[in-house]
Amino acid sequence: MxxxxxxxxxxxxxxEHGDVYVALARCVEETGVATTPEAVQEWMGADKVEAITALIQAGGGTATPDAVTAAFTRFKELLVEFYDANPPVxxxxxxxxxxxxxxxxxxxxxxxxxxxxxxxxxxxxxxxxxxxxxxxxxxxxxxxxxxxxxxxxxxxxxxxxxxxxxxxxxxxxxxxxxxxxxxxxxxxxxxxxxxxxxxxxxxxxxxxxxxxxxxxxxxxxxxxxxxxx
Structure with a gap:
């Protein structure tokens, strides 16, 4: 049972209108590396710090602790902005x-x-x-x-x-x-x-x-x- x-x-x-996907891709791209829809999708559902780290590395960047922390902070900022504009239901x-x-x-x-x-x-x-x-x-x-x-x-x-x-x-x-x-x-x-x-x-x-x-x-x-x- x-x-x-x-x-x-x-x-x-x-x-939440796909805003997590967009915020994750954007916060990584703002570090100066490129992402692909396939790479981002691979990390959907995962811990976001782990995802950011992996996506920066996959894009050829260096995932230093400071870079990852800054990107994660940016991810949260973007998500608040998106959710304010288009609230999840x-x-x-x-x-x-x-x-x-x-x-x-x-x-x-x-x-x-x-x-x-x-x-x-x-x-x-x-x-x-x-x-x-x-x-x-x-x-x-x-x-x-x-x-x-x-x-x-x-x-x-x-x-x-x-x-x-x-x-x-x-x-x-x-x-x-x-x-x-x-x-x-x-x-x-x-x-x-x-x-x-x-x-x-x-x-x-x-x-x-x-x-x-x-x-x-x-x-x-x-x-x-x-x-x-």
């Missing part, structure tokens, strides 16, 4: 899905490649918070674990926070290859969703258990699994 559903944020549960059906899961006793957690200082203001904009009378049971950010995706640590931390011990009782959903990799590395059910930039074939080329149109379809998936037993 599933006891925990852990979902990515941007592109999976939140429509919940993806269709996500809030209803979360409420339905929690009504059935299933914990709901968010995991994100954002650091806590980026994630919290975004969640506040949406009115999402953790608590018995709120939408979420836990939020785990990439700066709170030893490594971000594709490492499994954020999912395992979400399990720790919600008191779930069995990886077989966990679903992890996301819109990127790194999300699927983290789920597989964690030993949980890996669910790809098509609300990000990648299509079905892109996600299906990587190890997974299910591919859904969106997080909104997770309650129906669980109903189908139960009926099949």
């Amino acid at each position: 599933i006891k925990l559903v852990a979902c990515d944020m941007a592109g999976t549960t939140i429509d 919940p993806l269709e059906g996500v809030e209803d899905a979360f409420r339905e899961l929690r009504r059935h006793g299933i914990k709901v957690a968010l995991t994100t490649g954002f650091s806590r200082d980026v994630a919290e203001p975004l969640l506040e904009r949406l009115g999402w918070s953790v608590g018995d009378d709120n939408l979420l049971d836990a939020v785990v950010c990439s700066d709170e674990v030893a490594a971000g995706r594709p490492a499994p640590y954020m999912i395992h931390r979400a399990m720790e926070l919600t008191g779930v011990e069995d990886v077989r009782a966990v679903i992890a959903a996301g819109d990127t290859v790194n999300d699927l990799a983290a789920a597989n590395n964690a030993g949980v059910t890996a669910v790809g969703v098509l609300t990000g930039k990648l299509g079905r074939e892109d996600l299906a080329a990587h190890p997974h258990h299910h591919i859904l149109a969106g997080v909104k379809d997770i309650p129906a998936l669980l109903s189908q699994v139960l009926l099949a037993r």
Whole structure:
């Protein structure tokens, strides 16, 4: 029986209009190196400091600690600017899905490649918070674990926070290859969703258990699994 559903944020549960992608590319390019859409996509879902470091190096630059810190600061500035101009919104059906899961006793957690200082203001904009009378049971950010995706640590931390011990009782959903990799590395059910930039074939080329149109379809998936037993 599933006891925990852990979902990515941007592109999976939140429509932030692709601004993370643009901010990441721009903050790296402002260091004087070039990026490609493919290279940036490869690092979507990952810890943003790790992504910036890798993208600077891939562009032929030197990822010194000062350069990475400055670029990360710029990333956060750009994201605030973009979100002020075009506020993020919940993806269709996500809030209803979360409420339905929690009504059935299933914990709901968010995991994100954002650091806590980026994630919290975004969640506040949406009115999402953790608590018995709120939408979420836990939020785990990439700066709170030893490594971000594709490492499994954020999912395992979400399990720790919600008191779930069995990886077989966990679903992890996301819109990127790194999300699927983290789920597989964690030993949980890996669910790809098509609300990000990648299509079905892109996600299906990587190890997974299910591919859904969106997080909104997770309650129906669980109903189908139960009926099949």
